[in-house]
Amino acid sequence: MERYYFFMASPKKQTQSIAKTQAVLAATSQEIPAAAPVVPTPVAPPEKGQSLQEPFSRPEDSPHVPVHQYSGFEFSKIPWGQSLFAKLFGAFLALALLPTIISAVLITAAYQVLLNQYVPEREVEILTSNMQVQFFLIVFFIIILVTFISFVISRGISRPIKLLIMAVQKISDGDLSVHIKINRKDELGNLAHFFNTMVDKLKEIQERNIEISKIKSQFVSVAAHQLRTPLSAVKWTLRLLLDGDVGKMSKEQDDFLERGYQTNERMINLVNDLLDVSRIEEGRFGYNFxxxxxxxxxxxxxxxxxxxxxxxxxxxxxxxxxxxxxxxxxxxxxxxxxxxxxxxxxxxxxxxxxxxxxxxxxxxxxxxxxxxxxxxxxxxxxxxxxxxxxxxxxxxxxxxxxxxxxxxxxxxxxxxxxxxxxxxxxxxxxxxxxxxxxxxxxxxxxxxx
CATH class of the missing domain: 3.30.565.10 (Histidine kinase-like ATPase, C-terminal domain)
Structure with a gap:
């Protein structure tokens, strides 16, 4: 029986991925702060009596982690009659049963003709009754066999697709820790393999962007702090000149100094905004309620x-x-x-x-x-x-x-x-x-x- 799994990337693989990201960033930056390994978000086990919708596990290097339900999917439910499984199941069942029923009817008719021609009339009724019971049992077992085979084939096609839909839904919500493991060597197996490769690439890009964003935030914070002190000094120097504390200025001089003061004030406001954004991103934007x-x-x-x-x-x-x-x-x-x-x-x-x-x-x-x-x-x-x-x-x-x-x-x-x-x-x-x-x-x- 095929098995399908969701699993989160292990800490070991995540650390390796971050190491690759830092190597790439090293080419554009001389110093990058070390990133801590990303710890996967734990998934709570199902409550007592709750059924597991899909198996969930970690990759092969974490074989001792128990299987849990992978929760959080909120995809729209498709009515059973409109689902891919129902359509495949119905198609296989119809294609298999229709020839069986037609063959049974034709064989029964031919057998009845032979009985009427070559069997004494007093024995025809007994043989006909036996023939009907035998054909009923044969058709009944054929229907059971065909139904089982149709169910297995339909499920084998539709379940991996459903699993992919659920994983895509999770990724669209921003969770790139989900992987799919499908133990098959056909097109669906290849699709799952390339899907996981795509997720790994997206995760590397995301990690790289996070690191770059951190570097930018650090640069903005340091630059803003370094700029604020000299700008404040310029502001108060200009203010002293405008207030006449160091001597009287002509009107033309006052106008030039006022324009310089306003420009300096705009620069200070920009620096303060940059510092506020940096504090917000770092969670240090304090409040006093x-x-x-x-x-x-x-x-x-x-x-x-x-x-x-x-x-x-x-x-x-x-x-x-x-x-x-x-x-x-x-x-x-x-x-x-x-x-x-x-x-x-x-x-x-x-x-x-x-x-x-x-x-x-x-x-x-x-x-x-x-x-x-x-x-x-x-x-x-x-x-x-x-x-x-x-x-x-x-x-x-x-x-x-x-x-x-x-x-x-x-x-x-x-x-x-x-x-x-x-x-x-x-x-x-x-x-x-x-x-x-x-x-x-x-x-x-x-x-x-």
Missing amino acids: QEVEIANIIRKAIAEVSIVAAKRNIKINFRQLIPEDLRIVADPERVRTIVINLLDNAVNYSEPGDEVVVTVGEEGDSLKVSIEDNGIGIPDSEFDKVFSRFYRASNAVRLQTDGSGLGLFIVQNIVNRHGGRIWFESKEGQGTSFFFTIPMRREFIKESL
Whole structure:
């Protein structure tokens, strides 16, 4: 009997795979941090009385690992009558039984003619009865044999295909630790072999991308830290000059220094965004949850952005639909970051004379905040990229506006950490509305990202 298996790659093979990946990376980087072996996610054994759907094991170098159910598949169930097994089974059964039944009918008829011609009439009835019993038994055993053979053949074809479907479903969910072992030497066996080869290649690529991503994150973190100190020094030096602490400047000199100060400020904001993204990816983006008066925090954030908005002749309208003393559990500094980032985008991508509307209200057990503008909007084809790192809408890039493309990525992570959700509505050329919610009860806050 053929056996089919799912199995996870062993720690030994995974370590070998990572070693290969590091060898490849060594060609492009002089120093790569050693990667720890990837430990396969353990699969819980089935509960008592639960049947095993498919055998599951590890490869040959781990023969002592017990067989468990490989759980987690959620593929759509096909009605039995429409399944490949049922179709094959029905076809084989029909092709085998139809000739058998026709042959039985013809032989019976011919035998009856011979009896009528050569056997005395008084014995015909007895012989006919015996003949019918014998033919019934023969046909009955033929049907059983044909049914069994059809079942075995159909199952041998359909079960490996079903196994491949389940494995592909698992891989589509992002799990590249699944392998298939089919002990056969036909086309299905070859398909399983090349499927496993494909999974190994994908896993090597994934591991390489993870290592490269780690190297990039480390580089960004180190570079940002090294840049922040001199940029801060330049900022305060320029501030001293602008404030006249080292002597009076002419108006022309003040204008040059102000432009330099604003450029330096944008660089500092970019460095801070890069550091925030690095901390988010490393799980070091700290939070300080406490009870806060949320309306006051949002009002202060609006006041900060209003200075820039006033210079561009853009009005920010604040609609407060909650009590002034409403308190929720949140990190005040992170909530301020959310509002400032969303308001900055709304102001930067609006035309002079436009209005930005900030609305704060309640939605069930959550606080709901919306920020609406009448700016350039977001192209429909780019909706799925909005919360990606370094994403900037193509129409925003054409306008040559300032921005790093990191703000919405940071905002989404902060909202998710608070247990809320964020979404948007936009029409290119007509404006964008961003919405986010934050639960007002502590128990809804996520423990970690």
